[in-house]
Amino acid sequence: MKKFGELIVQPDPWEGLIMGNHALARAMFEAGVNVVTTYPGSPTPEIADAILTVPVDKRPLHFEYATNEKVATEIAFGASINGHLSVVFFKSVGLNVASDSAVQLGLMNMVGGLVIILGDDPGANSSQNEQDNRHFARMSYIPTFEPATPTEAYKAFLEASKLSKKYQIPVILRMTTHVCHAKEIIKFGKIDTTEYKYEPIFDAKNGPFLPITKSVFPLKRKAFTRISSMEEEAETSNFNKVYSPFGSDKINGKRLGVITSSMPVLSLLENLDEVEKPVDVLALNFSYPWPKNKVKGFLEAHDEVIIIEELDRIMESEIKSFAYDKEIKCKIYSRTDSEDLMGELGPDRTWKILSEIWPEIFNPKVAQKASEFNNPRIPQMCPGCGHRSAFHAIKQALPKDAITVGDIGCHSLGFFKPYNMGEMLLSMGHSSGTAAGLSIGNDKRKILAFIGDSTFFHAGLPAIINAVLYDHDFTLVIMENGTTAMTGHQPHAGSGEIGEKISIDKVLESFGVKFIRRVDTYQQKKLTEYVKESFDHKGFSVVIASHPCMLKFMRGQRKKDNYVPKHVEIDQNTCENHNVCVEDFACPSFIKNDDGKIMVNEDLCIGDGSCKQTCPVTAIDFKKGEK
Amino acid sequence: MKDMNIYMTGVGGQGIGQLAEVMIRTCNKAGYSVKGVDTHGLAQRGGTVVSHLRIGKKVHTPLVPPGQADIVIALERLEALRAVHTMMKDGGKVIYYDVQYQTVDNRLGDIKYPTIDEFEEAVKAKGGEVVRVFRDDIPDPRMQNTALISEIVKLGWIDGFSKELAIESLEELMQGKGLEKNLELF
Numbered sequence: 001m002k003k004f005g006e007l008i009v010q011p012d013p014w015e016g017l018i019m020g021n022h023a024l025a026r027a028m029f030e031a032g033v034n035v036v037t038t039y040p041g042s043p044t045p046e047i048a049d050a051i052l053t054v055p056v057d058k059r060p061l062h063f064e065y066a067t068n069e070k071v072a073t074e075i076a077f078g079a080s081i082n083g084h085l086s087v088v089f090f091k092s093v094g095l096n097v098a099s100d101s102a103v104q105l106g107l108m109n110m111v112g113g114l115v116i117i118l119g120d121d122p123g124a125n126s127s128q129n130e131q132d133n134r135h136f137a138r139m140s141y142i143p144t145f146e147p148a149t150p151t152e153a154y155k156a157f158l159e160a161s162k163l164s165k166k167y168q169i170p171v172i173l174r175m176t177t178h179v180c181h182a183k184e185i186i187k188f189g190k191i192d193t194t195e196y197k198y199e200p201i202f203d204a205k206n207g208p209f210l211p212i213t214k215s216v217f218p219l220k221r222k223a224f225t226r227i228s229s230m231e232e233e234a235e236t237s238n239f240n241k242v243y244s245p246f247g248s249d250k251i252n253g254k255r256l257g258v259i260t261s262s263m264p265v266l267s268l269l270e271n272l273d274e275v276e277k278p279v280d281v282l283a284l285n286f287s288y289p290w291p292k293n294k295v296k297g298f299l300e301a302h303d304e305v306i307i308i309e310e311l312d313r314i315m316e317s318e319i320k321s322f323a324y325d326k327e328i329k330c331k332i333y334s335r336t337d338s339e340d341l342m343g344e345l346g347p348d349r350t351w352k353i354l355s356e357i358w359p360e361i362f363n364p365k366v367a368q369k370a371s372e373f374n375n376p377r378i379p380q381m382c383p384g385c386g387h388r389s390a391f392h393a394i395k396q397a398l399p400k401d402a403i404t405v406g407d408i409g410c411h412s413l414g415f416f417k418p419y420n421m422g423e424m425l426l427s428m429g430h431s432s433g434t435a436a437g438l439s440i441g442n443d444k445r446k447i448l449a450f451i452g453d454s455t456f457f458h459a460g461l462p463a464i465i466n467a468v469l470y471d472h473d474f475t476l477v478i479m480e481n482g483t484t485a486m487t488g489h490q491p492h493a494g495s496g497e498i499g500e501k502i503s504i505d506k507v508l509e510s511f512g513v514k515f516i517r518r519v520d521t522y523q524q525k526k527l528t529e530y531v532k533e534s535f536d537h538k539g540f541s542v543v544i545a546s547h548p549c550m551l552k553f554m555r556g557q558r559k560k561d562n563y564v565p566k567h568v569e570i571d572q573n574t575c576e577n578h579n580v581c582v583e584d585f586a587c588p589s590f591i592k593n594d595d596g597k598i599m600v601n602e603d604l605c606i607g608d609g610s611c612k613q614t615c616p617v618t619a620i621d622f623k624k625g626e627k
Numbered sequence: 628m629k630d631m632n633i634y635m636t637g638v639g640g641q642g643i644g645q646l647a648e649v650m651i652r653t654c655n656k657a658g659y660s661v662k663g664v665d666t667h668g669l670a671q672r673g674g675t676v677v678s679h680l681r682i683g684k685k686v687h688t689p690l691v692p693p694g695q696a697d698i699v700i701a702l703e704r705l706e707a708l709r710a711v712h713t714m715m716k717d718g719g720k721v722i723y724y725d726v727q728y729q730t731v732d733n734r735l736g737d738i739k740y741p742t743i744d745e746f747e748e749a750v751k752a753k754g755g756e757v758v759r760v761f762r763d764d765i766p767d768p769r770m771q772n773t774a775l776i777s778e779i780v781k782l783g784w785i786d787g788f789s790k791e792l793a794i795e796s797l798e799e800l801m802q803g804k805g806l807e808k809n810l811e812l813f
Contacts, residue, residue: 001799017651017652017655017661125666178664178689178690181664181665181666182662182663182664182689183651183661183662183663183664183665183689184661184662184663184689185655185660185661263688266687266688267687267688269687270685270686270687270688273685273687344690346688346690346692347687347688347690347692348692348693348694348695371694371712371713372712373708373709373712373713374738375705375708375709375730375732375733375738375740375741376730376732377638377673377674377675377705377706377709377730378674378730378731379639379672379673379674380672380673380674380731381672381673382640382672382673410672413672416731417731417732417735418731418735486672582734583734583735586731586734588673588728588729590734591727591729591734592729592733592734592736601727601728601729603726603768604640604728
């Protein structure tokens with residue numbers, strides 16, 4: 001059997017059981033994409049994983065992990081106006097970082113074409129909110145596809161890149177978490193193996209690319225014109241279609257329909273299979289700009305239509321105002337319960353919405369809620385994680401009334417019990433800015449902020465520079481693990497995997513940070529001392545709390561032929577049940593039995609020994625007989 | 628061949644991804660049309676990790692609706708119990724590998740970890756069928772998922788889900804010594 005890295009660039013058509021994100025990578029190869037950039041973020045990192053399975057010498061495109069989403073967008077823009085078909089992708093909130101540049105793209109000519117893949121996250125499975133980026137498409141006049149399945153995602157990418165090249169317009173492919181990660185059989189087409197010659201064809205005449213006062217209105221006018229031509233494309237697009245699985249007869253004298261898009265299309269088809277009733281479904285998966293004539297026709301052909309969309313009331317507002325202008329008779333319903341504006345709309349939830357409006361067809365009693373179960377499993381740092389040692393050590397240095405500021409990364413988990421550190425969070429890299437604000441007019445309470453090493457480079461620097469300039473009085477702890485751990489161990493500027501490693505210490509020194517200490521987090525006592533010392537320092541101080549990501553490290557270890565598992569054990573004769581290991585340090589490898597006895601779960605323990613120092617009676621040691 | 632909803636669950640790091648991949652491939656080889664989806668990202672850090680698999684003709688979405696799972700496959704006892712409450716349909720079936728990964732609340736003594744009896748009571752209360760798997764011949768905890776697969780083959784809950792096809796799937800996903808050790812579990 002062929003390796004995945006061979007299959008995904010195989011020129012001949014093939015079919016396989018594949019995830020949405022991986023299908024997008026194949027689509028890029030088929031579409032002849034030249035440049036791909038990203039900053040890792042769930043639910044999209046597997047797109048990069050799939051591209052990177054192809055060795056550089058066999059990879060027919062240039063791929064880059066950029067420092068952040070804005071840089072990634074700018075690289076894709078630069079490549080596109082030089083004539084190369086480009087793709088930039090990132091998670092939902094990544095667009096906030098990118099938006100200062102991304103918002104301009106819809107005004108300009110993307111000479112080689114540019115596709116923006118957004119990983120929206122209804123349900124906030126792995127994001128700090130569930131923002132609906134369909135708003136952004138409207139704000140920046142960028143046409144949008146919203147595929148419902150991996151097959152559709154693959155096809156939508158091909159279509160998006162075709163339209164983008166044809167009209168030199170950026171196109172958004174809005175994925176959602178469970179479209180990214182859904183798996184099904186997909187039939188792929190062929191790849192044109194003609195080698196692409198990179199010619200730098202940039203010419204200012206293809207612009208304007210400079211939105212200064214004089215060109216703002218002409219650019220905006222052009223954006224409106226382009227969106228109108230896209231509307232014509234949407235009228236005939238296969239992505240906008242009517243499903244009538246049980247015919248279109250009247251029910252109780254009325255013709256009924258639903259307008260929807262993206263994954264709720266599937267939920268509704270499933271609901272219809274249940275009732276086997278003639279309700280039509282108009283799926284608008286080429287969703288912006290939506291086809292006015294098609295929608296008008298659908299509304300006029302039905303007596304009642306419900307608009308069901310995931311998250312905000314976007315299609316609903318637009319279609320209702322359109323129907324008002326056109327004096328369309330159809331009664332248009334929409335979601336009434338604000339609960340239905342949150343989270344994913346699976347079949348159980350679309351059923352609930354349908355049952356509130358058409359209870360005679362969709363029995364409200366069937367909309368059952370699963371029973372509650374209260375024994376939560378909160379994500380935790382892995383066994384051996386350097387962050388755990390850091391939190392444990394820092395806690396010893398913190399005055400009771402200290403304020404701790406969190407940031408994005410695995411160390412965000414420090415907020416949960418038993419560490420309870422990092423009490424607020426806005427976005428990647430916010431911590432130094434927020435901490436500076438907390439320090440104003442405050443000489444009473446100590447302030448400690450966290451940031452990860454990937455985030456340090458991503459969005460941390462401006463706020464750190466600001467803290468240096470004003471010498472804001474807080475301690476910044478850089479939780480350095482040498483990788484972008486949370487999203488799957490992607491490289492970053494300080495990891496040394498792309499070009500030469502950029503030293504965080506040297507960056508800070510060059511900024512003029514007066515107090516910098518570096519320590520391996522397993523040296524917990526030293527870390528505690530450094531943090532105390534930093535509190536005594538008046539003004540901005542930095543402690544670099546470093547330890548390599550142990551999940552990444554152990555994955556490497558386990559692959560070695562001579563790998564032998566290691567564990568710690570508890571000497572039950574010495575143990576006095578202080579419970580520090582299990583309750584305060586709280587490595588998940590420790591088990592507390594009903595009788596209070598503490599044991600080690602050897603399935604989890606990696607034998608790193610960072611816990612040994614936490615025991616007041618030194619009852620923890622490496623397991624005897626293991627090396 | 629019956630349409631079926633299969634819900635898989637465990638704790639991040641236990642190998643749910645591999646279990647799900649073997650399940651979906653084997654069901655596909657057995658002739659079902661298949662749709663599945665895994666949870667990725669944040670939940671991998673010691674949190675609950677789940678995977679949905681839906682097989683059969685009338686399947687549109689890959690997500691198993693709450694309370695609609697015909698079969699629950701769990702790699703851990705508490706996660707098995709959570710799935711029985713929230714995902715298993717009345718009269719459903721559950722197979723679980725009986726290891727116990729305590730949560731923070733369990734270790735702090737705030738919430739109790741379920742006993743085997745409590746777990747089996749919960750399944751019975753929903754009229755379900757339960758199969759407990761625990762083997763002491765497994766050299767590596769990451770092979771517990773294969774132990775479940777080999778048991779699922781024997782149970783015959785899924786028509787056509789044969790030993791040969793399951794092994795074929797494993798052979799596509801693993802190689803060398805790792806594969807050999809896993810095959811010994813059949």
